[in-house]
Amino acid sequence: MKIAIITLPLHTNYGGILQAYALQTVLQRMGHDVQHLQPKVEFHPLHPAWKMPFVWSNRLLRKYFGGEWRLPIFEHPHRWIRRYSDVFIYKHIEMRPLLDEEWNTSLAKDYDVFMVGSDQVWRPCYALPLERYFLSFLNDTCSNPRIAYAASFGTKNCEFSSNQILSCRKLLQKFSFISVREQSGVEICNQLFGVNASHVLDPTLLLSKDDYLKLIQNQTPGKGNLMVYILDETPDTRLFISQVAASEKLTPFNTNYSLGNRLGIPQLPVENWLRGFVDAKLIITDSFHACVFAIIFNKPFICIGNNERGMTRFHSLLDLFGLQHCLFIEKQLFEIPKINWEKVNLKLKQLRIGSLLSLEQSLNTLMITIPV
Template sequence: MKIAIITLLLHTNYGGILQAYALQTVLQRMGHDVQHLQPKVEFPPLHPAWQMPFVWLKRLIRKCFLGEWKLPVFEHPHRWGRRYTDAFIYKHIEVCSLSDEEWNASLAKDYDVFIVGSDQVWRPCYALPVERYFLSFLDDTCSNPRIAYAASFGTENCEFSSNQILDCRKLLQKFSFVSVREQSGVEICKQLFGVRASHLLDPTLLLSKDDYLKLIQNQKPSKGNLMVYVLDETPDIQVFISQVAASEKLTPFNTINSLENCLGMLQLPVENWLRGFVDAKLIITDSFHACVFAIIFNKPFICIGNNERGMSRFHSLLDLFGLQHCLLNEKQSFEIPKINWKKVNIKLEELRKQSLACIKHALIA
């Protein structure tokens, strides 16, 4: 079948990119033709046209004479910041970019099945407009199967407005199969949307460690053995990382690279991020997907809770594998989490088989 996947915009988020790659790969291995439907992105001009020669000259001076060799001279800063992640997307993920006008009912003629997921596709602050991620662009005459795979609300409390709940409730009840990524999402679907949902694995967990190693065969080793991937770093977190490094005699390496000016962040390659899990003896992170890949690569990790980005994701993931002790508790003294990887891997294989079976059943039901 020809399958359309509707997920959040793919840009510089490693977890978002790799969950899209994983779900696509799983479906392709089942013999399906897969495309990700994405909104077209246009970068707005940052300066009036008459100012650009002066901007380019200033950047050239900084690049050649002030040692800022990473600085782009002619590229748009936003496009420059995501050039490495875009390269991975273009190479590994099938994307169909649509303008706002092209998100309409005629898409039903182009695809046999529509799958929403995964990631925080049902969190209104990230999914814009959120109704699109409930397939609002399809009309009532469309009989194509509508599936939600491991969709996430992001938090244990639904952030929808009352009108959004009413609209999305009607849309979700048209789905033939609904699954969510967090246990809390099962209850939200039942209480607010009147739909029964299954709790299934994030797509990244459907692939094995060997699947990801194939992506990084030519990647250079990391410059350290304490992988740090912290999205919202604070002075306290910096002190904690230094204390852990000193205590365990580890060398930290950061998988986020940025320039401290208006040009924003230059995101390192996806392959570089994946290689970090291979080389790390320990991982410190506040990222859901970094915790996921620590599990896939069987690496001990310390999860720093991130309330702003949603804690239910972490609790749900760690509960599945009995790893709540990996979540940093300020009331306890620090120690490297001890993990029974044999037990974790047996549980992962069991859940992986269950999730894959549910996908196959949803596609033929």
């Protein structure tokens, strides 16, 4: 079948990029043709045209006299920031960019199935416009099957408005198969939307460590053995990292470059980020997907709770593998988590088989009903 996947925009979020790559890879191995439908990126000027000569002159001076050698002079800073992640996206992910007006029912003739997922595609602050991620662009006459794989609300309590609940409930009830990434999502689907949902693994966990090693086989080892990937850095987290490094005699290396604070430095390539898990003896992170890849690569990790980005995701993931002791809460006594990787890997294998079977069965059922 030809499957259209609707996920959050792919740009500099490593987890978002790799979950899209993983779901696509799994579906292709099942024999399907896959495309990700994505909003077309338009880099609007940050300044009015009359001001640009002054901006370029300022950048030139900063570049040659301020030592900011990576600062782009003429290129849009956001395009510059994502230059390496875009290379990975265009090389490994099948995409179809769409303008706003192109998100309509005419897409139905190009695909057999529409699939939503994964990541926080059902969290209003990230999914804009929200109804698009419930396939609102397909009208009532469209008979194409609709599926959700490992969709996430992000938080334990649904953040939808009452109007959004009403509109999305009608849309969700048109889905043939619904699966969510967190156990709390199963309850939200049942209680607020009146539909049944299965609890499955994030797509990144459907691929093996060897699958990811193939992506980084040409990457050279980095410098350092304490991988730090902090999305929301604070003075407390910086102090904690330095204390861990000193206590364990480890050399930290940072794999996150903030888009907002360092517009002159491009985001590290996806391959470099993955390579960090190979090089690390320990990982400190407040990222859901960094925890996922620490599990895949069997690396001890400390997960710093991040309430703003959704704690439910962390609890759900760590509960699955008996790793709640890897969650660090401020002011608690520090200790490197001891992990029984044999037990974790056995659990991962079982959950992976179950999630793949669930996805494959849902698609096989549709193949019987879709005319060739």
